[in-house]
Amino acid sequence: xxxxxxxxxxxxxxxxxxxxxxxxxxxxxxxxxxxxxxxxxxxxxxxxxxxxxxxxxxxxxxxxxxxxxxxxxxxxxxxxxxxxxxxxxxxxxxxxxxxxxxxxxxxxxxxxxxxxxxxxxxxxxxxxxxxxxxxxxxxxxxxxxxxxxxxxxxxxxxxxxxxxxxxxxxxxxxxxxxxxxxxxxxxxxxxxxxxxxxxxxxxxxxxxxxxxxxxxxxxxxxxxxxxxxxxxxxxxxxxxxxxxxxxxxxxxxxxxxxxxxxxxxxxxx
Ligand SMILES: NC(=O)c1ccc[n+]([C@@H]2O[C@H](COP(=O)([O-])OP(=O)(O)OC[C@H]3O[C@@H](n4cnc5c(N)ncnc54)[C@H](O)[C@@H]3O)[C@@H](O)[C@H]2O)c1
Numbered sequence: 065x066x067x068x069x070x071x072x073x074x075x076x077x078x079x080x081x082x083x084x085x086x087x088x089x090x091x092x093x094x095x096x097x098x099x100x101x102x103x104x105x106x107x108x109x110x111x112x113x114x115x116x117x118x119x120x121x122x123x124x125x126x127x128x129x130x131x132x133x134x135x136x137x138x139x140x141x142x143x144x145x146x147x148x149x150x151x152x153x154x155x156x157x158x159x160x161x162x163x164x165x166x167x168x169x170x171x172x173x174x175x176x177x178x179x180x181x182x183x184x185x186x187x188x189x190x191x192x193x194x195x196x197x198x199x200x201x202x203x204x205x206x207x208x209x210x211x212x213x214x215x216x217x218x219x220x221x222x223x224x225x226x227x228x229x230x231x232x233x234x235x236x237x238x239x240x241x242x243x244x245x246x247x248x249x250x251x252x253x254x255x256x257x258x259x260x261x262x263x264x265x266x267x268x269x270x271x272x273x274x275x276x277x278x279x280x281x282x283x284x285x286x287x288x289x290x291x292x293x294x295x296x297x298x299x300x301x302x303x304x305x306x307x308x309x310x311x312x313x314x315x316x317x318x319x320x321x322x323x324x325x326x327x328x329x330x331x332x333x
Contacts, residue, residue, distance in 0.1 A: 068301040069098030073147040075139065076100050077130060077192070078157030080112040083262045085211060086157035087117055088293035094121040096297055098153065101143040103128045130158050130188035136195040143201075150203040153300040156192055156210035159264050160184045161226045170224050178225050185229040186236065193240045193252070204249040207300045210237060211292075212254040212311065214319055222269040234311045241309035251308035253299060258286035258315040280326040282316030 076093070078086035079102055093100060102118055106127040118125050124146050128135035144150060162177035163170075189210050196202050214220075215227035216234050234254050241252035259265055259275040268274065279286045287295075295314050298304055313319045 065095045065097075067097045068297060068303070069093055069096040069153070072098045072152035072300065073149060074098060074100045074151050074153035074155070074300070075103060075143050076155045076157070077103050077128075078155070079104065079114055079117055080108050080263055082113070082117075083289065084157065085257065085260060085262060085289045085292050086155060088289040089155055089157070089296045090117055090121055090123070092290075092293040092297050093153070093300065094123075096301075098300070099123070099147055100153075101126055101139070101146055103139055105129045130156075130192060131183045133191060133195065136191055137199070140195050140199050140201050144199075150206075151196070151201050152203050152206045154192065154196065154202075154206075154208045155296060156189050156208070158184060158188055159211070159226065159229070161224055161229070161267075164224045164226060164267055164269075168224075170221070173225055181225055182229050182232065185226065186232040189233050189236050190240065193236075193244065197240075197244065197248070200248070202244070202248055202250045205302065205305055206248075206250045207304070208244070208250060208252045209296055209299050210254045212256045213259075214256050214313070214315065216256070216311075217319075220274070222274070224268075226268075237311065238309045245308050251299075251305070253307060253309070254311045255292065255295060255299070256311055256313045256315065256319070257292050258282065258288075258318060260286070260289050260292070262289065277327075278315070278318055281321050281324050282318040283321065283324070284316035286318075287314050287316050 076090050102123050102125045126139050128139040161181040163173050212230045215223035216230035237252050237254045244250040
């Protein structure tokens with residue numbers, strides 16, 4: 065390992081179990097010398113195995129519902145206290161659609177479900193950053209990353225209202241990234257990750273077909289959760305200080321591939 069994050073402190077949202085992208089990222093950040101507080105929704109704590117990760121990485125856990133300003137204010141002030149100073153990195157790795165969970169087709173969305181999913185998956189990113197900003201909790205040249213998916217740019221029918229939530233999330237990265245950059249020299253980016261077998265990923269209808277198709281369409285193959293953790297570490301490190309307000313595709317080349325030979329072969333007579 066390279067000590068890329070030695071002396072850096074942060075908050076990692078969204079480690080539910082060992083498949084979670086946030087879980088792999090926490091392990092990699094720890095290997096690179098970073099220290100952090102782990103957080104997740106109180107309900108997820110009961111289901112998840114976060115204690116194991118906390119023990120392994122020498123981290124404390126502070127429960128927070130990412131839609132609650134009160135929880136976020138408590139989280140940020142406690143995290144800076146526990147870690148002994150301002151933060152250098154934050155990972156927002158949160159997503160949930162009630163319409164997907166309840167099997168509501170996109171053309172039949174329930175708007176109470178849509179509003180809840182939007183609050184959890186998109187607006188929570190603004191809430192997290194507003195809390196960090198107001199408490200002046202980020203060090204200069206800090207880095208904030210959220211995870212997204214290409215359904216924000218192109219239509220994937222079964223991604224449902226999460227596509228709209230991701231488009232909103234990516235827009236927040238640009239809008240807040242401007243102010244965070246100007247005022248505090250903090251960078252804000254989203255990583256647009258390949259389909260990944262996690263609890264959230266597998267909630268998408270037809271996920272197994274979806275992931276195999278992406279694998280065959282990506283010259284480098286799908287990026288795994290572990291690959292995503294590596295990429296996130298690079299964005300938290302001082303090696304990417306001038307990268308901000310970007311949506312960064314981390315997908316083995318999928319987003320720029322029209323068609324692959326493997327896919328053509330399946331359709332030849
Ligand atoms: N898995 C994929 O195929 C894929 C692809 C691209 C992007 N992503 C994104 O990666 C991120 C992480 O998802 P994952 O795939 O690791 O799945 P995951 O299910 O392991 O993680 C999702 C996390 O969101 C948390 N969460 C839900 N509601 C919350 C709330 N109110 N407050 C705080 N946390 C809450 C869950 O507890 C869970 O830990 C999500 O933003 C997801 O959309 C996933």
